[in-house]
Amino acid sequence: MKRLNxxxxxxxxxxxxxxxxxxxxxxxxFKTHPELYIxxxxxxxxxxxxxxxxxLVVLLVCIVxxxxxxxxxxxADSN
Numbered sequence: 625m626k627r628l629n630x631x632x633x634x635x636x637x638x639x640x641x642x643x644x645x646x647x648x649x650x651x652x653x654f655k656t657h658p659e660l661y662i663x664x665x666x667x668x669x670x671x672x673x674x675x676x677x678x679x680l681v682v683l684l685v686c687i688v689x690x691x692x693x694x695x696x697x698x699x700a701d702s703n
Contacts, residue, residue, distance in 0.1 A: 625697050632686045643679040647672045
């Protein structure tokens, strides 16, 4: 169970890191090349929002799994 918890923590940290890294890249690229983003039909920050939504889903799933694991560990300890 500790190994699963460690894996879930790693997944949560990695997904948050990817969101932050992608956000920094897109903002920097927009500041450097704003003309490339003018011709797009979507706002320049759309990909950041999509990454954010995906990260939110991943974090929610990991938190639910962690809660289930914690509950099972408490039941195993009480027995």
